[in-house]
Amino acid sequence: MTTVEEKAGSGGKRVSEDMLRAFFREMLLIRRFEEKVEERFRAGDLPGFLHVAIGQEAVATGVCAALEGDDVIASTHRAHGHAIAKGTPVERIMAELYGKQEGCSRGYGGSMHLYDLEVGNLGANAVVAGGIPAVVGSALAFQMRGEERVAVAFFGDGATNAGTFHESMNLAQLWKVPAVFVLENNGWAESTPATQHLPLPVDELGKRALAYGMKLIEGDGQDVEAVYLATRAARDHALSGAGPVLVHLRTHRLTGHYIGDPQVYRDKEELERERKTYDPIDLLRARLELSDGDFAALDAEVTAEVEASVEFAKAGTDPDPGDALKYVYA
Amino acid sequence: MPETTYREAVRDALRQALRQDESVFLMGEDIAEMGGSMAVTQGLLDEFGPKRVRNTPISEMAIVGSGIGAAIQGMRPVVEIMYEDFLTLSMEQLVNQAAKHRTMSGGQIKVPLTIRTQGGAGWSPGAQHAQQLEAWFVHVPGLKVVFASTPEDVRGLLWSAIYDDNPVVFFEHRTLYPIKGEVPDELEPIPLGEARIHREGEDVTVVATGRLVHEALAAAEQAESEGISVEVVDPRTLLPLDEETIIESVKKTTRCVTAHEAVTRGGFGAELAAVIQHAAFDWLDAPIERVGAKFAPLPFAPVMEQHVVPHAEDVLEAIKRTTARAG
Numbered sequence: 001m002t003t004v005e006e007k008a009g010s011g012g013k014r015v016s017e018d019m020l021r022a023f024f025r026e027m028l029l030i031r032r033f034e035e036k037v038e039e040r041f042r043a044g045d046l047p048g049f050l051h052v053a054i055g056q057e058a059v060a061t062g063v064c065a066a067l068e069g070d071d072v073i074a075s076t077h078r079a080h081g082h083a084i085a086k087g088t089p090v091e092r093i094m095a096e097l098y099g100k101q102e103g104c105s106r107g108y109g110g111s112m113h114l115y116d117l118e119v120g121n122l123g124a125n126a127v128v129a130g131g132i133p134a135v136v137g138s139a140l141a142f143q144m145r146g147e148e149r150v151a152v153a154f155f156g157d158g159a160t161n162a163g164t165f166h167e168s169m170n171l172a173q174l175w176k177v178p179a180v181f182v183l184e185n186n187g188w189a190e191s192t193p194a195t196q197h198l199p200l201p202v203d204e205l206g207k208r209a210l211a212y213g214m215k216l217i218e219g220d221g222q223d224v225e226a227v228y229l230a231t232r233a234a235r236d237h238a239l240s241g242a243g244p245v246l247v248h249l250r251t252h253r254l255t256g257h258y259i260g261d262p263q264v265y266r267d268k269e270e271l272e273r274e275r276k277t278y279d280p281i282d283l284l285r286a287r288l289e290l291s292d293g294d295f296a297a298l299d300a301e302v303t304a305e306v307e308a309s310v311e312f313a314k315a316g317t318d319p320d321p322g323d324a325l326k327y328v329y330a
Numbered sequence: 331m332p333e334t335t336y337r338e339a340v341r342d343a344l345r346q347a348l349r350q351d352e353s354v355f356l357m358g359e360d361i362a363e364m365g366g367s368m369a370v371t372q373g374l375l376d377e378f379g380p381k382r383v384r385n386t387p388i389s390e391m392a393i394v395g396s397g398i399g400a401a402i403q404g405m406r407p408v409v410e411i412m413y414e415d416f417l418t419l420s421m422e423q424l425v426n427q428a429a430k431h432r433t434m435s436g437g438q439i440k441v442p443l444t445i446r447t448q449g450g451a452g453w454s455p456g457a458q459h460a461q462q463l464e465a466w467f468v469h470v471p472g473l474k475v476v477f478a479s480t481p482e483d484v485r486g487l488l489w490s491a492i493y494d495d496n497p498v499v500f501f502e503h504r505t506l507y508p509i510k511g512e513v514p515d516e517l518e519p520i521p522l523g524e525a526r527i528h529r530e531g532e533d534v535t536v537v538a539t540g541r542l543v544h545e546a547l548a549a550a551e552q553a554e555s556e557g558i559s560v561e562v563v564d565p566r567t568l569l570p571l572d573e574e575t576i577i578e579s580v581k582k583t584t585r586c587v588t589a590h591e592a593v594t595r596g597g598f599g600a601e602l603a604a605v606i607q608h609a610a611f612d613w614l615d616a617p618i619e620r621v622g623a624k625f626a627p628l629p630f631a632p633v634m635e636q637h638v639v640p641h642a643e644d645v646l647e648a649i650k651r652t653t654a655r656a657g
Contacts, residue, residue: 106436108436109434109435109436115435115438117438122402122439123431123439125427130426130427133392133395133396133398133423133427134396134399134427136396137400137403137407140396140399140400141400144400144405167391168392171386327437328471330440330496
């Protein structure tokens with residue numbers, strides 16, 4: 001068995017406090033962005049179908065911080081945090097949610113199809129597991145051309161039951177392409193809990209890597225440092241030619257599947273307990289021992305950034321309906 | 331290469347593209363040592379090696395999906411789906427991903443991917459190895475669809491498909507692989523979206539695709555001997571469609587038969603009929619006749635298989651039905 005199981009950070013590696021503070025700022029920016037998106041959707045500003053990643057900010061930030069500029073990601077329906085962390089300015093994401101030409105997909109994509117090729121975001125995907133095979137192919141292209149780049153797929157526990165996931169894992173390991181598969185395991189497939197969609201305990205889902213002889217690295221998805229170290233180790237391994245890596249990050253969705261989800265399927269007391277126990281921003285704030293004053297200053301800063309993104313989006317240009325067919329063919 | 335087979339013509343386009351361009355590579359089931367289940371890729375592994383002629387697991391979603399990813403990164407992958415029946419397994423990647431990335435990204439992404447596949451009846455494989463599913467893909471904005479019927483066309487069209495910046499589903503017909511035809515010495519790309527008039531005629535236009543082009547030409551010969559002059563047009567590219575050539579032909583002949591091996595109901599002939607009646611309503615002297623397979627999964631026994639799929643006689647009967655109407 002060539003597969004190695006690792007616990008991120010077990011080698012004693014740590015990231016600097018400065019980096020942690022930068023991570024904290026970005027996670028808070030994602031949180032405030034998501035809260036604003038919920039608010040503007042409820043106010044009737046935003047069309048479409050939206051999913052926020054409140055509770056999963058450490059995954060987006062830690063993974064993307066561990067990547068280099070030329071690396072690429074493919075995201076999921078819960079995409080806003082990934083897009084922010086990969087480097088798309090929040091105003092271009094907000095403009096996309098408002099359906100404006102200034103949006104990162106020029107108003108053609110929406111919340112579930114945020115793209116930004118310039119920063120290496122190959123796109124969010126509204127089909128669960130739908131973006132994974134293209135990550136294998138991107139990594140194959142890098143391998144064939146001898147480029148020092150990795151391709152990263154984000155997906156959740158629900159996606160690991162899709163054939164697309166299994167075929168992609170199998171092919172990626174067979175060809176040892178430089179891919180990193182980030183399993184963002186929040187224990188929910190939309191409204192269906194892991195106990196109803198996984199035949200193994202939710203915390204052991206990473207074992208699926210073993211079936212492909214693929215290296216598995218585990219990390220606590222609420223601990224941004226662990227996420228960063230796990231991804232960094234995975235990137236090194238993938239680029240060494242030893243094959244791709246499954247990075248299993250246990251995380252918590254501290255909100256509904258979509259904005260407006262009444263979560264009738266979820267125990268209210270348990271959700272409250274999770275919010276108090278697993279909020280990655282609270283956890284990092286405590287660890288950094290931020291004073292109330294420091295936190296308030298930082299919060300004001302990112303909140304202003306989010307407010308400015310709304311103003312930018314509202315002032316954006318509506319697409320010409322006649323341009324709807326502009327990009328059907330290259 | 332004055333005369334060559336359809337099979338060798340496909341291989342020649344692949345070989346020349348692989349020679350010319352490092353970004354071109356092949357992926358598919360059994361395409362390397364075995365040379366493909368239709369022997370199309372024979373010899374290519376020896377010339378180009380296993381990195382560019384890649385055997386894959388039996389994983390159609392991953393074959394097409396990884397082709398999409400490589401294409402997004404600037405490669406020009408040519409993937410082979412062994413039988414078009416198996417395209418059904420890759421539909422999600424083709425329809426939701428390959429076809430839509432460009433629009434969903436607001437024009438940031440290109441997917442220069444070619445998906446070669448083949449199908450067709452005439453050898454009694456039963457219901458899951460001989461379907462003709464090209465019409466499904468014509469319904470999907472963002473895809474291009476090609477169905478070539480001669481050695482010259484298949485070579486020139488495949489070249490254009492490989493160098494098109496969009497995903498192209500490229501249909502070959504199993505029974506056409508051994509047929510021979512003249513091809514130019516030098517590979518001449520045939521632009522996508524241009525129909526070919528195989529035979530000029532005055533009384534009726536037959537718009538045929540794939541194997542039925544040859545059945546239509548045989549029917550036209552017979553009709554000629556009975557005093558009916560038949561024009562045979564092969565669209566070659568179903569999406570985008572060369573509507574102009576087809577409509578001009580029908581305006582000239584005033585009658586039209588569509589012919590394909592796929593089942594008639596919901597087939598490409600339905601789209602052709604709709605386009606033609608709308609553009610040439612005042613010219614038509616008879617209802618457009620559609621020739622296609624009967625509405626059944628293909629049965630195994632040869633006599634039943636032959637009963638279900640259309641032949642030259644079916645085209646000839648349709649020609650006679652349409653010319654029997656008063657002008």
